Amino acid sequence: MTGDPFAELEAVREEVLAEAERFVEELEPILGASLRSGFERLTIAQADHASRMDDPTRIALEAALGRATEIGVAAALERLRPPEIWLAPLTAPDLHVGNGPGWPEWLPAWAARMLGGGRSERPSLGDLDDPSNRIWVAISSAAKPLDPVLEEFGFRPERRRLGGGSFGISARTLPQLDPSGALGQRWRRYRGAFERLSALAAADG
Numbered sequence: 001m002t003g004d005p006f007a008e009l010e011a012v013r014e015e016v017l018a019e020a021e022r023f024v025e026e027l028e029p030i031l032g033a034s035l036r037s038g039f040e041r042l043t044i045a046q047a048d049h050a051s052r053m054d055d056p057t058r059i060a061l062e063a064a065l066g067r068a069t070e071i072g073v074a075a076a077l078e079r080l081r082p083p084e085i086w087l088a089p090l091t092a093p094d095l096h097v098g099n100g101p102g103w104p105e106w107l108p109a110w111a112a113r114m115l116g117g118g119r120s121e122r123p124s125l126g127d128l129d130d131p132s133n134r135i136w137v138a139i140s141s142a143a144k145p146l147d148p149v150l151e152e153f154g155f156r157p158e159r160r161r162l163g164g165g166s167f168g169i170s171a172r173t174l175p176q177l178d179p180s181g182a183l184g185q186r187w188r189r190y191r192g193a194f195e196r197l198s199a200l201a202a203a204d205g
Helices: 005-045 055-080 083-087 109-115 134-143 146-152 182-204
Strands: none
Touching: 005 055, 005 083, 005 134, 005 146, 005 182, 055 083, 055 134, 055 146, 083 134, 083 182
């Protein structure tokens, strides 16, 4: 470790954010496809309603859903672009620590407490589809713009889930989001970098 703990923290921080950027790039096409698959699940679950639609109604529905999907994906990706969510994926986005002169502004509160010698538990980042994960909540939020479209066309809402709309369109698990497994591999690379950042902060504390 270098003599300056912040220098090494900064280097690992850059690694975390580089992995996060790659994750978002890979997520974009996967998320749109996942929402379309979610709508297919809905039409199967509510086949009695979907089968009664005539062709003009079905065409109008598909066009409206296409626009809503684009909006939802763009909004979710926008939520995932700020570095704060990747530096503190399990906490509220309160990253700036007022005390501790000379500390970097990007340093998460849990890391600042460790470096300051205060009592703090080292965060444990689990699977991507853990509902306490802010990344997963942001991904699930892509389904929200589809709600008014589905309601307008007469579909029945399901039980509302955290961040994911009211019709069960958003993926419930990582394999459902990305059956190929590629995004899961990208998540593990990000998580490894995040754990190194967490470990450095703990060691310097």
